Amino acid sequence: MARRRILKIKVQIYCGDEIAMGPGKADLLEAIGEHGSISAAGRAMDMSYRRAWLLVDAMNRCWETPLVHTAPGRAPGSGARLTEMGEDVLQLYRSLQASLQKASRADEYDRLTRMLLAEPRESQKV
Numbered sequence: 001m002a003r004r005r006i007l008k009i010k011v012q013i014y015c016g017d018e019i020a021m022g023p024g025k026a027d028l029l030e031a032i033g034e035h036g037s038i039s040a041a042g043r044a045m046d047m048s049y050r051r052a053w054l055l056v057d058a059m060n061r062c063w064e065t066p067l068v069h070t071a072p073g074r075a076p077g078s079g080a081r082l083t084e085m086g087e088d089v090l091q092l093y094r095s096l097q098a099s100l101q102k103a104s105r106a107d108e109y110d111r112l113t114r115m116l117l118a119e120p121r122e123s124q125k126v
Contacts, residue, residue, distance in 0.1 A: 009100045011093070020062035021093050028055055029082060029090045032068055037079045056080075063089060 012022040019025070031041035042052030060066035067086030071078045082090065103109070 009103060011096055011100060013093070015062035018058050018062055020059060021089060023097075025055055025059055026090055026093050026097075028052060029059075029067060029086060032056070032080050033082045033087075033090075036081060038068070038070065041080075059086075 010023060013020045028041060028045065028047075031044050032038060035041045035044060038052050038056055039049045042049050045052070056068045056070075060068060063085060065085045066083055067089055068080050069083050070080045
């Protein structure tokens with residue numbers, strides 16, 4: 001069975017050596033917005049709390065202001081929510097992804113896929 005050739009454009013925004021935003025971090029922001037908690041967002045994404053917290057910490061350190069506001073405890077107002085900056089960054093990132101997705105349907109992509117093999121050769125020697 002012939003494999004489908006795919007152009008995958010993955011946007012990663014760097015802050016120094018740290019990834020400030022990428023597809024997984026955007027997904028995590030959306031999950032935090034939906035669930036109101038880092039731990040619940042992590043569970044929804046099958047991710048440990050520690051991993052989710054580390055990703056949030058990295059994002060919060062990379063932007064002018066934090067993307068996620070956290071309030072510990074079980075009282076009203078506790079949990080996590082996206083800040084205005086977090087909502088803006090997420091919306092802009094998703095918009096950029098959509099724009100680049102359009103590029104994957106461009107004529108250049110069609111031309112490249114016609115030149116691309118379905119599978120790599122066993123050897124470089126032709």
